[in-house]
Amino acid sequence: MKARVHVMLKNGVLDPQGEAVRHALGSLGFDGVNGVRQGKVVELDLTESDAAKAEAQVNDMCEKLLANTVIESYRVEMI
């Protein structure tokens, strides 16, 4: 199974990387950009073939390593 995990900073948490991108887009002449949030995406190739078990395993990985759940939220998608 393959899984894709999106990790984004929670709303309200300052995102300096996103702010930097917004400024850079402005400098390049792109107007009309109200906000930018930047996160990460992790694609995992798993041996587990049972979708439910694989998803549970990936959620566990997110809690333990992939996301800092104090400031980040994550979303798991099986592909």
Next chain:
Amino acid sequence: MKARVHVMLKNGVLDPQGEAVRHALGSLGFDGVNGVRQGKVVELDLTESDAAKAEAQVNDMCEKLLANTVIESYRVEMI
């Protein structure tokens, strides 16, 4: 309009960040992880309300700033 951009390293391009995650998952006892690729996701909040125009604008942003098209591929999704 809101847009989400996924930027991933192209296949064949070495991904040390993904490899580091794979090793770390192994150390934490997660077996059966064959491969990990890590990329970034950028969520943009745009003033433009026409979907086609907004998508064209975001593609342009990717070419000019958000992705290094030599080694990275990107995918734009309007949300």
